[in-house]
Amino acid sequence: MRQxxxxxxxxxxxxxLAGTAIAxxxxxxxxxxxxxxxxxxxxxxxxxxxxxxxxxxxxxxGGYLYAAYEADTTQLGWPTTxxxxxxxxxxxxxxxSAVDPAQGFTLFEMTYDAAGSTPDVNLDVQQTDGxxxxxxxxxxxxxxxxxxxxxxxxxxxxxxxxLGQNIAEFKIPISxxxxxxxxxxxxxxxxxxQFGFDDQAFxxxxxxxxxxxxxxxxKVAKAQPTxxxxxxxxxxxxxxxxxTDRSYLGFDLSSSGLSSVSNADLEIYVxxxxxxxxxxxxxxxxxxxxxxxxLTINWNNxxxxxxxxxxxxxxxxxxxxxxxxxxxxxxxxxxxxxxxxMTAEVNQALSSNKKFTVVLKHDTEDKSNNYRYVQYLxxxxxxxxxxxxLVMS
Numbered sequence: 001m002r003q004x005x006x007x008x009x010x011x012x013x014x015x016x017l018a019g020t021a022i023a024x025x026x027x028x029x030x031x032x033x034x035x036x037x038x039x040x041x042x043x044x045x046x047x048x049x050x051x052x053x054x055x056x057x058x059x060x061x062g063g064y065l066y067a068a069y070e071a072d073t074t075q076l077g078w079p080t081t082x083x084x085x086x087x088x089x090x091x092x093x094x095x096x097s098a099v100d101p102a103q104g105f106t107l108f109e110m111t112y113d114a115a116g117s118t119p120d121v122n123l124d125v126q127q128t129d130g131x132x133x134x135x136x137x138x139x140x141x142x143x144x145x146x147x148x149x150x151x152x153x154x155x156x157x158x159x160x161x162x163l164g165q166n167i168a169e170f171k172i173p174i175s176x177x178x179x180x181x182x183x184x185x186x187x188x189x190x191x192x193x194q195f196g197f198d199d200q201a202f203x204x205x206x207x208x209x210x211x212x213x214x215x216x217x218x219k220v221a222k223a224q225p226t227x228x229x230x231x232x233x234x235x236x237x238x239x240x241x242x243x244t245d246r247s248y249l250g251f252d253l254s255s256s257g258l259s260s261v262s263n264a265d266l267e268i269y270v271x272x273x274x275x276x277x278x279x280x281x282x283x284x285x286x287x288x289x290x291x292x293x294x295l296t297i298n299w300n301n302x303x304x305x306x307x308x309x310x311x312x313x314x315x316x317x318x319x320x321x322x323x324x325x326x327x328x329x330x331x332x333x334x335x336x337x338x339x340x341x342m343t344a345e346v347n348q349a350l351s352s353n354k355k356f357t358v359v360l361k362h363d364t365e366d367k368s369n370n371y372r373y374v375q376y377l378x379x380x381x382x383x384x385x386x387x388x389x390l391v392m393s
Contacts, residue, residue, distance in 0.1 A: 024061050025068065027169045029147035036068050048196025050076025058188060064171050065092070065186065071166035071193050073159065078166065081193045082151045082158035088168050090190040095183035127179065145171040151193065166193070184209075184393065209393040210258060214358075216250040216294035217378045217388060220302050230294035233381050234271055237282055238373040239362035241308055246361045247376060248292055248302070249388060253346070253354040256392070264346035264392040266358060269377045270329045270336045276371035280325045281363040283310075284340035287317040288348065290357050304359060308366040320345050322363060325374065338374070346392060 025035050039059040046052045053072040058065065069088060071078060080086075125142050127134045139146050148168035151158050158165045177186055191197075219235035221227060222244040229235065238245035249266075266284060290303050304315025321340040329336050342358070349356045362372065379387045 024059070024064075025057075025066055025169070027066075027145045027147050027171045029149065029164045029167055029169060031068060031070055031167055031169075039066070039068075044192055046077075046194060046196040048077050048194045049080040052077035052081075052192070052194045052196060054192040056188070056192075060174065063174050065174055065177065066169075066171055067188060068169045069167070069192055071161070073161040073166050077194060077196075078161075079159045082155070082165070083153050085151055085153050086191070086193050086195065087150060088148065088191065088193045090168070090170070090188070092172070092177050093187040093189075094177055094185055096185050096187060097183065125176075142176055143173045144176070209391050210256050210261075212251065212253060212256055212390045212392070213387050214249040214379050214389075215252045216292070217248060217380075218292075218294050218297050219245055219247045220297060220299040221245050222299050225299040228296055228298050230297065231380060233378055234375050235360075235378050236373055236375045237360050237362055238370050239280070239365045239367045240370040240373075241366045241368065243370055244361075244365045245373065246302070246359055248297060249358045249360070250292060250294070251349070251356055251358070251390060253349060253390075256350075256354075258350055258392060260347055260350055261343060261392045264342045264390055266340045266342050266388070266390055267337050268360075268388040269332075269386045270338060270374060271332050271377055272373075272375040273325070273329045274371040274373040275328065277325050277328055277374060280372045280374075281322045282325065282338060282374060283322045283361055283363050284320045284342065285312075285317045285359040285361065286320040286342065286345040287315060287357040287359060288345075289353060289355065290316055291355065292357060306361065306365070308364065310362075310364045317359060318345075320358070338376075342390065346390065 023038075025039070026032075036057040039057045041056045041058055044052075044054040044056060053075050055070045055072075057068040057070075060066070067090070069090075071081070071088075124138055125136050125144065127136055136142065146169065149163055149165045151165045155163075155165065157163050161167070216230070217235060218228065218230040219232070221229070221236075222242065235247040236245040237247055285304070287304060292303065304317045305313040307313055320342050323338045323340055325338070327334065327336060345356065360376070377386050377388070381387050
């Protein structure tokens with residue numbers, strides 16, 4: 001029966017950034033000097049059978065998880081591992097909201113059938129839903145490269161590990177690990193050649209999301225058509241016909257190091273809202289290759305124009321996404337941020353000059369009052385964590 005062991009959590013973005021390819025290890029059952037050093041996550045230490053110590057390594061690159069485990073053969077527990085021929089079972093899980101052993105992906109070196117009892121060499125890759133285990137075939141059939149040698153009571157070299165009985169290496173397609181969804185985190189645990197377990201945890205961030213703040217932002221106000229608000233801490237959207245407000249954000253991704261993304265979200269924190277804002281739709285318009293001056297933009301000189309019914313009149317802009325407001329906010333409480341999907345738009349910008357403008361506005365701007373306004377924090381806000389930003393991975 002699989003017992004819980006050390007938990008290693010990976011913060012994973014399933015993207016290889018341009019110019020950041022790593023020197024991936026070779027999966028050959030040998031941990032050469034320096035080969036895995038940069039990817040050491042920590043050491044699992046237990047008191048099982050007098051003591052066990054296992055170094056745990058991991059790195060993500062090119063759509064694969066590379067993992068390695070090396071048991072210290074000088075520990076008192078290792079000869080017992082050899083005497084009992086204990087296999088090194090491994091477990092990988094995402095998303096983290098699942099409760100062990102729920103949604104996840106399991107590799108059993110002692111292979112089992114769906115009931116988790118009878119060995120079956122054809123089902124050594126197992127998935128679990130928290131009730132039973134579903135074998136999905138062999139490692140080779142699932143694109144997994146592995147290298148390790150089973151500890152064997154009849155192998156006189158096992159206690160010294162001279163043939164690599166204390167080493168296991170894997171190259172696992174990330175796509176296999178995310179069948180139940182993912183939260184960009186993979187949890188590694190398992191029985192590392194022992195029947196004991198260790199509750200300590202190791203954490204590593206690998207290719208974290210890239211966060212970019214706008215290079216400029218400002219609101220424009222119909223009621224003050226020549227006023228500029230580029231240095232203010234707040235910007236606004238308001239759908240009152242004669243008091244309309246819109247917000248402009250200019251992004252430059254030239255220094256992001258990205259060539260493409262699989263996900264990009266615009267996140268902006270809310271400071272204040274009107275009393276009837278719930279249910280309002282705030283649109284994010286993507287204006288490709290259009291720029292503005294943060295210190296001079298105003299209602300009269302803004303480059304895009306819309307009808308009060310929301311239709312675009314002029315400007316090289318397309319609707320990227322809309323956000324439906326879920327709650328009111330008063331002086332920043334409850335802490336709330338609005339989010340728009342900008343994935344396609346960011347990829348277009350990355351494939352060209354990497355610069356673009358986002359315009360935030362209500363879907364319509366024809367109301368008789370301002371009960372549905374939203375006041376956002378700008379890039380000039382004093383606390384950096386609350387400034388507008390793109391989150392890209």
